[in-house]
Amino acid sequence: MKNTPSVEELLEIYRKMVVVRRIEEKLGDLHKEGKTRGPLHRCDGQEAVGVGATAMLTPADYVTSTHRGHAHYIGKGLDARRTVAEIFGRETGYCKGRAGHMLVADREHGMLGGNAIVGACIPAAVGMAQSIQLLKSDRIAMCIFGDGAAQTGICHEAMNIAALWKLPVIFVLEHNEYGLTVHADAQSSITDLSNRAAGYGMPGEKIDGNDAVAVYQTVSSAVERARRGEGPSLIEAKTYRMTGFSTSDMGGYQPEYVMAAWQQNDPIDRAYNELTQNIDRETLDRVRVEAEAEAEGAFDQALADPFPSFEHHAASAPYSGPVS
Amino acid sequence: MTRQRYADALNSALREEMQRDETVWLFGEDISTYGGVFKVTRDLREEFGEHRVRDTPISEQTLTAMAVTAAMTGTRPVLEIMYADFMPLTLDALINQASIYEYIWAGQVQMPFVLRTQGGGGAGAGAQHSKSLDVLVAHIPGLKVVAPSTPADAKGLLKAAIRDPHPVIFLEHKLLYNTRGEVPGGEHLCEIGKARVAREGSDVSIFATSKMVHEALGAADQLADDGISAEVVDLRSLRPLDNQAIVRSVEKTNRAVVVNEGWRFCGYGAELSATIMEQAFDHLDAPVERLGTVDMPIPYSEPLEAEVLPNAGKITAAARRALR
Numbered sequence: 248m249k250n251t252p253s254v255e256e257l258l259e260i261y262r263k264m265v266v267v268r269r270i271e272e273k274l275g276d277l278h279k280e281g282k283t284r285g286p287l288h289r290c291d292g293q294e295a296v297g298v299g300a301t302a303m304l305t306p307a308d309y310v311t312s313t314h315r316g317h318a319h320y321i322g323k324g325l326d327a328r329r330t331v332a333e334i335f336g337r338e339t340g341y342c343k344g345r346a347g348h349m350l351v352a353d354r355e356h357g358m359l360g361g362n363a364i365v366g367a368c369i370p371a372a373v374g375m376a377q378s379i380q381l382l383k384s385d386r387i388a389m390c391i392f393g394d395g396a397a398q399t400g401i402c403h404e405a406m407n408i409a410a411l412w413k414l415p416v417i418f419v420l421e422h423n424e425y426g427l428t429v430h431a432d433a434q435s436s437i438t439d440l441s442n443r444a445a446g447y448g449m450p451g452e453k454i455d456g457n458d459a460v461a462v463y464q465t466v467s468s469a470v471e472r473a474r475r476g477e478g479p480s481l482i483e484a485k486t487y488r489m490t491g492f493s494t495s496d497m498g499g500y501q502p503e504y505v506m507a508a509w510q511q512n513d514p515i516d517r518a519y520n521e522l523t524q525n526i527d528r529e530t531l532d533r534v535r536v537e538a539e540a541e542a543e544g545a546f547d548q549a550l551a552d553p554f555p556s557f558e559h560h561a562a563s564a565p566y567s568g569p570v571s
Numbered sequence: 572m573t574r575q576r577y578a579d580a581l582n583s584a585l586r587e588e589m590q591r592d593e594t595v596w597l598f599g600e601d602i603s604t605y606g607g608v609f610k611v612t613r614d615l616r617e618e619f620g621e622h623r624v625r626d627t628p629i630s631e632q633t634l635t636a637m638a639v640t641a642a643m644t645g646t647r648p649v650l651e652i653m654y655a656d657f658m659p660l661t662l663d664a665l666i667n668q669a670s671i672y673e674y675i676w677a678g679q680v681q682m683p684f685v686l687r688t689q690g691g692g693g694a695g696a697g698a699q700h701s702k703s704l705d706v707l708v709a710h711i712p713g714l715k716v717v718a719p720s721t722p723a724d725a726k727g728l729l730k731a732a733i734r735d736p737h738p739v740i741f742l743e744h745k746l747l748y749n750t751r752g753e754v755p756g757g758e759h760l761c762e763i764g765k766a767r768v769a770r771e772g773s774d775v776s777i778f779a780t781s782k783m784v785h786e787a788l789g790a791a792d793q794l795a796d797d798g799i800s801a802e803v804v805d806l807r808s809l810r811p812l813d814n815q816a817i818v819r820s821v822e823k824t825n826r827a828v829v830v831n832e833g834w835r836f837c838g839y840g841a842e843l844s845a846t847i848m849e850q851a852f853d854h855l856d857a858p859v860e861r862l863g864t865v866d867m868p869i870p871y872s873e874p875l876e877a878e879v880l881p882n883a884g885k886i887t888a889a890a891r892r893a894l895r
Contacts, residue, residue, distance in 0.1 A: 309644065343677040352672070354679040359643065364667045367636060371668070374637030378644040381596055381622060404633035411628070 250467035252302065252460060254525045260302050260459045261518040261531075262538045264294040266327055267318045268515060269542035271490070274334070277546075278494045284336065287348055288315040292457070292489035295514035296421040297391060298322035299462030300484070303470055309357045309375045309388040311368035313421075314349040316361040319391050324356045327545035337552040344555045357386075365426075366399030368392055369418070373405045376414035376479075387473045389417040395426025397440050406481070410447040413478035417469045420481065421456065423488035428500050441483035449479050456484030457514040460521060486514075572755055578748040580722035581611045581687075584729035585649065589619050592647065595733055598625040598634065599651030599687075608653055609689065609748050631657050635664035635686065639738070642684035643672065647733060655690030655742065656702050669738045670713030681736045685729070689743035691782055691832055692880045696745070698868040701876070703832035705780070706839050708740045709809045716809040717763055718742040720784035722752040724807055727761030735763060742809075744782040744832075764808045766816035772802030775890045776820040777828045778843055780806050787830060789883030794890055801890055809839060814850055817843070821851040826893040828860040830881050835863030860889035 252260065271289040278287060290297065297318025301310060304323065312319040320330050325341065333340025334348040341353045352360025359375070362368040372390035379386045396402060397420055409416050420440055424431050431438075444451020450469070454461045462484055469480035487509040491498050522531055575583070589595045596619075597603075597612060603626040606613035616624040627634055631652060638648040652661060665686070672680050692701035709716045715737055719725040725743070732739035769784055770791050779787040784805040791801040804820050806813065821827050827847050831839035840861040847859050865879040 311640075341677075342675060342679075345675045345677055350675055352676045352679060354676075359640070359680065360672075360676065362668075364663060367663065367668060370633040370636035370664075371640045373633065374640030375644045377637055378641040378646045381641075381646050382594070401632050401636065404628070404630035405636075407628060408630060408633060408637075412625075 248464060250464045252463045254522070256302060256463070257460065257518060257522055258526065258534065260298050260463065261515065261522060262534050263298045263321050264318070264459070264515045264518060265535050265538035266542045267294045267298065267321050269539045270317055270321075270327065270331065270545070273542065273546050275490065275494070283494065285347060286493040286495050287334070288493045289490040290315050290318045292509060292513065293421060293423055293486045294318045295459040295462055295518070296419065296456045296484045296486055299459040300389065300391060300419045300466045300482075302463055303467045304357070304387070304389065306356050307386050309359055309372065309386065311359060311371040311375070311388070311390045312361045313365070313368055313392055313396065314361065314363040315393070316349070316351065316391075320351055320358060320361070323358045325351070325353050325358060327542055328548050331545040332549035332552050335549055336554060337549055338555040339549065339552040366392065366396040366401050369396060369399075369402050370405040372416050373409045373414060376409065376416035377412070379415050380412070385474055387415045387417060387470055389419060391419040391421055393426065394420065394422045394424065394431045394440060395434065398426070398434050406443075406447045406449070406479070409479040410449040413476065415473035415476070416479045417466060417473060418479060418481040419466065420483040422483055422485050425488050425492065425501070427492045428496070439483060441481055444481040449481060451481040451483070453483045453485065456486035457512050457517060459514060459518045572753045574751055575722045575754045576748065577722045577725050577750050577752070578609055578611050580726040580754050581729055581743070582613060582615070583754075584726045584733070585612065585615060586618065588730055588733045589615070589623065594645060595647045595649065596623040596625070597649045597651065598627050600627055600629055600653050602626060602651050607651060609745065611687075611748070612651070631660035632663065635661035636668060638684040638686065639664050639669045639682055642682040642738070643680040647683050649685045649687060649733060652686060652688040654700050655688045655704050656699050658688060658704050658707055661686065662707065665708060665714060665738070665740070666711055670711045673737070674713065682738050683736050685732045685739050685741050687741045687743065689745050691744040691746060692864070692869050692876055693746050695871060695873060695876065697871045701869040703781070703864065705742060705809055705831060705833050706837065709839060709842070713738070714810065715739045715763055716742065717807060718781040718809060719807060720747065720781050720805050722750070723754045723759070724761055724767070724805075726754050727759045728763065728807065731760045731763050739763065742781060746782055750785075761807070764811040764813060766813035767805045767807055768802065768816075768820070769805045770801070770803040772800040772824065774800045774824055775826040775828060775893055776802045776804060776824045777830065777886060777890065778804045778806060778817060778820075779830045780809060780839065781832060783830045783832055783881060786881065786883045787886055790886035790890060793883065793887045799890065799894065812842070812846065814846055817846060818851045821847055822854045825854055825856040827855070828862065828886060828889045828893055830862040830886055832881060833863055834866050835861065836866050838863040857893045857895070860893045862886060862889055
């Protein structure tokens with residue numbers, strides 16, 4: 248099939264998914280030990296969307312993300328150690344500890360950036376796409392957002408404008424079935440939000456979001472279309488949130504039988520099985536162990552890194568206060 | 572020097588900056604084909620084309636969010652929001668997006684955009700088209716806010732705002748568009764953050780913004796008839812605020828009247844009044860007199876509307892109280 252990832256590309260997607268999963272698990276452990284600060288939003292089970300959808304992008308392409316962006320960050324090429332350092336508020340973090348895990352940005356990799364106002368990453372990517380069009384560059388902009396964000400007014404406004412002006416933007420709807428605790432069925436009268444694309448006059452596709460190959464294929468075609476100047480696409484990747492809204496979520500609303508079924512549909516296991524067609528299990532297991540070690544090493548290093556000092560921040564802040 | 576209307580001075584500023592820098596572009600409702608409902612963008616589409624002078628759908632939330640991210644990715648957007656009363660729709664993009672990223676992302680991005688809007692009462696436009704909401708934006712660290720009262724300042728401040736590396740909210744007044752004044756020829760820029768003494772005086776200082784500067788000048792004429800010498804200071808920049816100019820004037824006159832067209836409660840006058848208290852208390856011979864719009868919705872009918880807005884007569888009375 249067109250745009251199928253090469254074995255090397257799929258192996259890299261697999262490796263990054265393992266890094267993300269291990270980061271999420273470590274964060275869960277450290278939260279239980281009382282060693283994290285503020286809410287953390289894990290993406291366990293959703294990794295194939297963020298990693299698969301960003302795998303074909305270049306560092307020059309822009310991605311905007313959500314409060315649940317760890318797979319988007321690692322997918323876009325951010326370093327695990329500096330990402331974890333940001334999550335722990337360290338000077339070595341991508342934003343010197345000022346942003347925290349929900350707002351990570353790295354201009355060098357085109358990650359601009361996490362966004363904790365639900366839906367705000369959607370018009371953000373459209374604005375970047377407008378810049379790209381005016382500057383006649385061949386970049387694209389991508390927003391990865393959830394089914395909760397799809398219900399915002401700005402989602403409608405942004406999709407309408409993007410389609411109207413044929414802007415080079417990809418709308419990746421990471422449908423994990425929940426907006427905080429409220430199920431998608433209680434948020435929209437339709438099940439497949441990709442059907443809305445027709446109303447904007449752009450292509451819309453529904454895909455299996457736990458199948459990294461399908462995510463890569465579909466997004467690649469949309470990216471090519473956008474680079475040709477043919478405008479935006481909406482891709483709805485169906486997945487499921489395995490670990491609750493955040494570390495403060497007390498649970499009780501995600502049915503166990505549903506979770507058990509999704510557990511059998513793990514995106515990392517599926518990529519592994521896919522790869523066994525071309526790579527022996529010993530090699531794959533070694534890649535997994537190394538990826539897990541990379542994630543764990545990121546924590547060891549980041550947690551030993553220094554905290555920033557406030558004086559440094561004040562001196563480098565943009566300033567619109569009194570002149571005198 | 573040429574004599575220009577305020578609206579035409581703004582138009583000249585836009586034209587000159589678009590000629591100078593091809594990354595400058597304009598967007599907003601009715602600004603392109605029609606030239607703007609107040610004709611500030613008249614004829615610019617013909618010169619620069621529909622992509623750099625863009626008519627938009629009625630989508631203020633997304634347009635403002637787009638200005639933020641287009642500005643961080645290589646272009647300089649100038650967004651027109653038709654009425655200041657629509658500013659509430661822009662606030663997530665301004666407060667949760669534009670104002671935070673330069674600091675939160677540790678200087679990785681700057682956002683050189685201008686949001687132009689116009690407010691103010693006295694035109695019979697009713698409760699949803701007459702407000703002055705300056706404080707909604709002046710409150711936010713990370714945003715600059717300017718409000719020119721003359722054609723010369725309209726041109727000089729708009730050119731400076733477009734060149735500024737930070738977000739600038741540019742507040743116009745619907746009743747100033749047809750006012751005329753001398754505008755310096757050649758390259759005319761006004762530094763953001765500097766007040767202007769509109770009329771020298773020695774008995775009482777009147778600190779005013781936007782159209783209230785003209786009301787204050789009218790009050791100064793009335794006071795002069797009684798032998799009172801009023802100084803009128805046009806603040807021009809609401810944030811950053813020129814504290815030094817305020818202190819200098821109060822040192823000279825020992826009495827102060829502050830007037831802004833927004834509501835009085837928690838209004839801009841409260842900030843001015845507190846600034847004078849903090850920085851010039853020893854020079855005061857009387858309490859600061861604070862004027863604003865009466866704290867109620869702005870009514871439509873002419874005699875009702877006239878009652879709620881500050882004007883020359885009310886300023887004159889306030890100055891007399893300060894001089895008692």
